[in-house]
Amino acid sequence: RKGSVLHFIEVKSAQSDFDPVHNITPAKLRKVINSAHYYMKSKKLDMAFCIDALLVRGGEVELIENITL
Numbered sequence: 001r002k003g004s005v006l007h008f009i010e011v012k013s014a015q016s017d018f019d020p021v022h023n024i025t026p027a028k029l030r031k032v033i034n035s036a037h038y039y040m041k042s043k044k045l046d047m048a049f050c051i052d053a054l055l056v057r058g059g060e061v062e063l064i065e066n067i068t069l
Helices: 026-042
Strands: 005-014 048-057 060-064
16 A cells, blocks of 8 residues: 555566566456555545556566556
């Protein structure tokens, strides 16, 4: 949670030269969004939320906020 927005974070990593951002496909993103909706409904939460991505490349970490289709 950051302020009044609940953040769901998809973590992707890579060990080689492959960029982990390519593992965030539209199908995977839809699953994450559906899971976020289910969580919000099951916990009876009525607040804004967004989907973020945390990319781990070797020893570096990058946060991409509010990823969308």
